[in-house]
Amino acid sequence: MDVLRKLLDKQKPLFEKGGKLEKFYYAFEAGETFLFTPNTTAGKHGSHIHDAIDLKRMMITVVIAMVPALLFGIYNVGHTHFLAVGEQADFLQKVLIGAQVVLPIVIVSYAAGGLVEVIFATIRRHPINEGFLVTGMLIAIVMPPTLPLWQVALSAIFAVVIAKEVFGGTGMNVLNVAMTARAFLYFAYPGDMSGDVWYYLGDKQYADGFSGATPLGLAAEAVSTESVQPLAATMAEFQDGLFTFWNMAVGLIPGSIGSTSFIAVMLGAVILIVTGVGSWKIIVSAFAGAYAMGLILNLAGANEYMNLPAYYHFVIGGFAFGAVFMATDPVSAAHTELGKWVYGFLIGVITVIIRVLNPAYPEGIMLAVLFMNVFAPLIDFYVVEANKKRRLQRATV
Amino acid sequence: MPQHIKLKRGFTINLAGKAEKTISDAPPSDTYALKPTDFLGMIRPKITVNEGDTVKAGTPILFDRQMDSVMYCAPVSGEVVEVKRGEKRKLLEIKILADKEVDYEEYKQYSVTDLIALSREDAQEQMLKGGVWPQLVQRPYGIVADPADTPRDIFISTFDTSPLAPDYDVLLKGQGNFFSAGIEVLKKFTEGKVHIGIDAKAEVSSVFSDIKGAVSTKFSGPHPAGNVGVQIHHIAPINKGDIVWTIDPYGVAQIGKLFLKGIYDTTKTICLAGSEVEKSQYYHTHCGACIDKIIEGKIEHRNVRYISGNVLTGEKIEPDGYLGYYNHLVSVIPEGNDYEFLGWMKPTTEKLSFHRALGLLSFLNSSKKEYVLNSNMKGEERAFVQTGIYEKVLPMDILPEYLFKAIMAEDYDEMETLGLYEIVEEDIALCEFIDVSKHDLQGIIRQGINLLRET
Numbered sequence: 001m002d003v004l005r006k007l008l009d010k011q012k013p014l015f016e017k018g019g020k021l022e023k024f025y026y027a028f029e030a031g032e033t034f035l036f037t038p039n040t041t042a043g044k045h046g047s048h049i050h051d052a053i054d055l056k057r058m059m060i061t062v063v064i065a066m067v068p069a070l071l072f073g074i075y076n077v078g079h080t081h082f083l084a085v086g087e088q089a090d091f092l093q094k095v096l097i098g099a100q101v102v103l104p105i106v107i108v109s110y111a112a113g114g115l116v117e118v119i120f121a122t123i124r125r126h127p128i129n130e131g132f133l134v135t136g137m138l139i140a141i142v143m144p145p146t147l148p149l150w151q152v153a154l155s156a157i158f159a160v161v162i163a164k165e166v167f168g169g170t171g172m173n174v175l176n177v178a179m180t181a182r183a184f185l186y187f188a189y190p191g192d193m194s195g196d197v198w199y200y201l202g203d204k205q206y207a208d209g210f211s212g213a214t215p216l217g218l219a220a221e222a223v224s225t226e227s228v229q230p231l232a233a234t235m236a237e238f239q240d241g242l243f244t245f246w247n248m249a250v251g252l253i254p255g256s257i258g259s260t261s262f263i264a265v266m267l268g269a270v271i272l273i274v275t276g277v278g279s280w281k282i283i284v285s286a287f288a289g290a291y292a293m294g295l296i297l298n299l300a301g302a303n304e305y306m307n308l309p310a311y312y313h314f315v316i317g318g319f320a321f322g323a324v325f326m327a328t329d330p331v332s333a334a335h336t337e338l339g340k341w342v343y344g345f346l347i348g349v350i351t352v353i354i355r356v357l358n359p360a361y362p363e364g365i366m367l368a369v370l371f372m373n374v375f376a377p378l379i380d381f382y383v384v385e386a387n388k389k390r391r392l393q394r395a396t397v
Numbered sequence: 398m399p400q401h402i403k404l405k406r407g408f409t410i411n412l413a414g415k416a417e418k419t420i421s422d423a424p425p426s427d428t429y430a431l432k433p434t435d436f437l438g439m440i441r442p443k444i445t446v447n448e449g450d451t452v453k454a455g456t457p458i459l460f461d462r463q464m465d466s467v468m469y470c471a472p473v474s475g476e477v478v479e480v481k482r483g484e485k486r487k488l489l490e491i492k493i494l495a496d497k498e499v500d501y502e503e504y505k506q507y508s509v510t511d512l513i514a515l516s517r518e519d520a521q522e523q524m525l526k527g528g529v530w531p532q533l534v535q536r537p538y539g540i541v542a543d544p545a546d547t548p549r550d551i552f553i554s555t556f557d558t559s560p561l562a563p564d565y566d567v568l569l570k571g572q573g574n575f576f577s578a579g580i581e582v583l584k585k586f587t588e589g590k591v592h593i594g595i596d597a598k599a600e601v602s603s604v605f606s607d608i609k610g611a612v613s614t615k616f617s618g619p620h621p622a623g624n625v626g627v628q629i630h631h632i633a634p635i636n637k638g639d640i641v642w643t644i645d646p647y648g649v650a651q652i653g654k655l656f657l658k659g660i661y662d663t664t665k666t667i668c669l670a671g672s673e674v675e676k677s678q679y680y681h682t683h684c685g686a687c688i689d690k691i692i693e694g695k696i697e698h699r700n701v702r703y704i705s706g707n708v709l710t711g712e713k714i715e716p717d718g719y720l721g722y723y724n725h726l727v728s729v730i731p732e733g734n735d736y737e738f739l740g741w742m743k744p745t746t747e748k749l750s751f752h753r754a755l756g757l758l759s760f761l762n763s764s765k766k767e768y769v770l771n772s773n774m775k776g777e778e779r780a781f782v783q784t785g786i787y788e789k790v791l792p793m794d795i796l797p798e799y800l801f802k803a804i805m806a807e808d809y810d811e812m813e814t815l816g817l818y819e820i821v822e823e824d825i826a827l828c829e830f831i832d833v834s835k836h837d838l839q840g841i842i843r844q845g846i847n848l849l850r851e852t
Contacts, residue, residue: 005736033777037740041702041733041772044713046822046839047829048704048730049410049560052748052757054776056741058783058833061755127777171780171834275753279785335784335798384799388814391794395636 008032026121030128058277059130065271065278066137066258066325070106072251073258074098077145077200080254083242084199086207101145101200102257105152110136112153116160120169129170131177131331135160138178138325141258142318142366145200147185147192155181175373176332179322182366194362198254214254215243215316216355216362222304223359231304232312248315259321262314269324278328281337282344286323287314289348297356305356313352322365323347327372334376336383343379347372401597402631404618406792408751408827410560412708413767414729416670416677418567423667423680426687429473430490430719431459436469436531437843438540438850442488450477454683455502455528455661458491466544470528472663472684474500490719499683502527506659512578515656517585524582524652528661531722532648536629536641538846539821548642550589550633555605555646556596556616558623559707559823563668563725565646566604567679570666573604575653582652583644584610594628605646618792626824630793635819647725667691667720671708671729672769673701682720688727689717696729702772704728709826710839733773741776748775751790751831779834790827793819797828801838804845809852812845821846 014021015028032038034056042048078094078101089097113136121128139156159181164173186193196212206212215235222231235243247253251261259265272278294310301307314320327333327347334343347368354364361367433442441462452458452475457468471477473495481490504527507515521544524530533542542548555565569576583591590612595605597617605613614632616622625643635641644652647665654662663684670677675695682691688703704711705721708728712721720727737743744756749768753760759768787797795816803811822839829838 004738033741036736036738037773037775038777039734039736040774040777042713042774043837046710046837047826048702048708048711048713048728048772049412049770049830050773050775050835051752051831051833052745052750052759052775053752053754053831053833054741054835055779055782055833056776057754057756058752060742064755127779129779131782169780171782275755277752277754330782330784333784336796337785337788340785384796384815387794387796391634391636391814391816394634395638 004035008035023122026125026127027118030118030121056130059133061275061277062134062272062325063137065268065275066134066141068264068267069258069261069321069325070102070137070141072261072264073141074102076251076253076260077101077257079252080198081200081202084201084206084210084212084254085204086210097200097202102140104149105143105145105147105257106137106140108149108152109140109156113139113156113160116157116165120160120165124169126169131170132160135177139181142178142182142256142321142326143185144193144197144255145257146197151185151189151192155185158184171331173331174377175370176326176329179326179366179369179373183370186366198256211239212254213238214362215248218243219305219308219316219355220359220362223356227304231308234304245312245315248312256318256321259318262320265320265324272324272328278324279330279333279340279344281340282328282333282347283324285341285344286327286348286351289345289350290314290319290323290352291348292345293349293352297352308356313355317355317363317365319351319365322351322369326365326369332373332376334379334383336380339376339379339383343372343376346375399595399613399615401615401617402628403597404616404622404627404631404792406789407558407619407621408790408831409558409619410709410749410770410830411765411767412560412672412730413769414670414672414674414677415561415767416563416668416679418564418679420567420570420666420679420681423682423686424690424693425495426682426690428478428492428494428687428719429471429475429683429685430492430687431469431472431685432490432719432721433459433469433488435722436461436541438535438538444480444488444491446477446491448477448480451475452477452493453500453502454663455504457526457528461541464541464543466525467530467541468526468528469531470502470661474498492719495683501660501662504655504659504661507656509574509578509581509657512581512656515582515585520582520585520656523655527655528663529648529652529655532644532651534643536626536635536643536821537639537818538850540850542642546640548587548589549639551583551587551591551642551644552594552625552629552632553592553611553644553646553649554594554623554625554628556594556599556623557707558620559709559826560620561668561670561677561726561728562623562707563666563670563679566599567668568666568725569604569646569650572650572653575650575657576604576646577608578653578657579649579651580608580611580653582656583649586642589633592628592632594623594625594632596623621790621824621827622792624824626819626821627792630819637813637818639818645723665725667724668726669695669729670726673697673729673731684720684722686720687717688714688720691727692716692729698731700732700734701729702732704730708770709830710823731769731771733771733775735773737773752786752833774835776833776835778836781834781836783833786831786833787825787828790831791825793824795819797825797838800845801836801841804841804848807848809849812849817842817845817849 078098082089163180350368351364452471459469597615750757
């Protein structure tokens with residue numbers, strides 16, 4: 001490693017003040033600090049020792065937590081592809097097709113968003129933030145597999161600029177960056193983001209009689225059609241048991257690339273909770289909120305969707321992924337501990353309300369997270385005011 | 398039975414190189430110094446001696462023009478050899494070349510029974526002149542107490558939970574009578590109470606148990622349970638408009654000596670500790686001692702950092718630097734000025750972490766494991782990202798993240814209502830240690846305090 005270090009030390013003066021490539025110092029620094037933890041020591045005053053954690057380690061933990069969902073997503077894109085075109089295929093073929101579709105999306109998302117990060121860091125002279133390690137992956141994972149690559153790039157650029165940089169960069173953003181990317185595409189190019197986009201077909205056609213519907217689409221239909229049997233039964237019978245509860249929990253169903261598998265997402269949730277990087281309060285309360293709202297709708301029971309057992313909401317659509325990876329983004333979530341309970345719970349509640357009661361949007365988690373991102377500061381405001389009030393009341397005693 | 402307050406939140410940093418409870422005489426230092434920078438509230442220091450003047454221990458050599466009744470005295474007798482100034486002629490150190498035998502300035506001597514009848518005015522006059530007054534630190538702000546104030550209460554923490562902290566039972570060995578006398582004097586300054594925070598885990602302490610005239614409260618829990626600010630928060634918190642005074646047990650005993658012995662006695666027991674010290678233990682010396690003789694031959698490596706005070710809040714000093722006025726500890730840790738290949742992702746059980754993010758496995762170690770930590774920042778400064786983490790190491794009903802942001806935004810109302818009156822640097826030192834984004838949080842707190850003091 002000494003060779004590498006020497007090489008870096010040799011190049012460093014070029015990028016430092018007065019050097020030829022001074023402008024690109026932060027790009028150089030990003031690479032240098034990626035390879036070597038810097039030799040900076042604590043100042044004269046203040047704490048002389050520091051915890052081994054840094055933002056890089058925290059962010060890479062989130063990326064690792066997403067790996068099960070990503071890997072499963074790669075397999076599943078291949079799996080659903082062969083399902084849709086009605087061909088048999090073995091594991092390897094499925095993975096190959098999946099990788100062929102998913103990896104370019106991941107790469108484009110990282111490249112486009114990363115480029116914007118570097119440009120802003122260079123112009124504004126601030127270090128490149130590691131948050132994009134997570135955002136880049138998140139953006140890719142929540143997209144439909146059929147999305148054109150230019151749209152991936154466009155949404156990543158839009159999200160980084162509008163959701164993050166205009167607010168002052170990492171740590172200052174109000175909205176979750178990845179959800180903004182998805183919402184942008186959803187409203188700008190609805191044809192590519194909803195409807196029949198969830199199966200990657202390549203240059204082939206659906207097999208005869210195969211339907212491209214998703215569980216959420218099926219559920220939305222149940223609102224308007226009279227049905228003689230419960231929605232869960234309708235789902236279970238659909239296309240040879242494609243949407244049985246267990247199939248949906250495992251995630252062998254069409255949907256956004258990495259968000260179909262409840263089980264893979266839960267593996268990620270365990271990593272986030274054990275490492276303490278993601279707030280368990282938000283995750284638990286989001287699931288509690290969705291479940292509670294599901295139960296309330298069961299009581300109302302005006303149509304078959306309302307009668308759907310509340311726990312079905314965990315496994316259909318992108319709820320689990322959103323609750324675990326999007327809602328827990330520390331910057332855009334509530335910052336106070338009490339606030340996190342309220343914030344997560346309302347995300348769950350609103351997701352189910354949008355799903356069941358609003359026929360225009362089959363999936364609710366995206367808008368629920370963005371909506372609660374906007375309200376998080378308000379929740380925090382009341383928690384902070386309560387803290388101040390306690391202090392004031394003490395004074396009069 | 399004293400009340401027992403159990404604190405849950407916090408984090409005890411178990412560093413290698415804790416001191417054995419043996420005390421030796423340190424080789425006497427050639428020079429001793431008074432550092433005006435030790436007194437955070439001091440804005441306009443004025444020096445009353447010139448280079449070449451001879452002084453006795455207890456001769457006033459410095460005062461603050463904004464509070465000119467408080468005298469800062471020479472710690473030993475000898476000749477003023479250097480007045481060291483920094484940028485903009487900022488006064489840094491007043492160095493005294495010590496005599497072989499310390500010659501003391503004489504003040505009025507009292508007997509234990511006289512002390513009971515002593516008035517506040519007389520006590521105050523002697524303390525202001527006799528060099529011990531700066532031991533009284535005012536909260537809010539953590540600055541030297543103003544003699545014109547009458548504090549609501551006075552608080553003393555008799556134990557220190559910070560890394561490598563010395564044991565006050567050792568520091569005050571055999572000085573129980575001076576400590577009691579000091580308490581007797583302090584009682585005259587407040588209409589409230591004198592509170593003593595006691596370590597609930599400690600064995601019955603000869604010095605601190607059964608102190609007459611003071612209210613004892615036991616505390617247990619991880620660091621910062623020993624911080625006086627945390628103890629105040631749980632006994633009788635500081636509200637807007639309140640003024641309380643704090644003082645450490647050494648200061649109390651020093652006040653006791655001023656009255657019982659009639660001298661400004663600056664002998665003190667200090668602790669030399671840390672992973673780089675060959676044999677960590679206690680030494681007898683005087684306030685403001687140059688550490689060169691004390692450390693001589695006891696440090697194993699050259700690339701080390703000397704800290705006057707503990708590793709969380711102390712001041713980095715040179716190998717020939719001087720012990721700070723309020724410090725009883727010299728910590729010696731490795732200087733971490735080297736690069737580490739992929740240091741941010743390597744799994745490790747050797748580097749201590751409060752977190753459990755990928756590869757940070759120190760939580761698997763036994764709680765008795767001792768760590769060698771260096772001064773490396775272990776990352777770069779970033780924006781605030783992680784939330785809800787500072788609260789876990791601050792056992793107070795305070796929202797640190799909001800307080801820091803209020804200070805950075807210079808929002809005076811928020812600083813006040815979010816509790817800046819209750820906090821000084823040492824209370825949030827752990828927040829700085831565990832900070833993912835590597836902010837200078839203690840610096841931010843001092844900046845906030847200075848803003849509030851200006852108004």
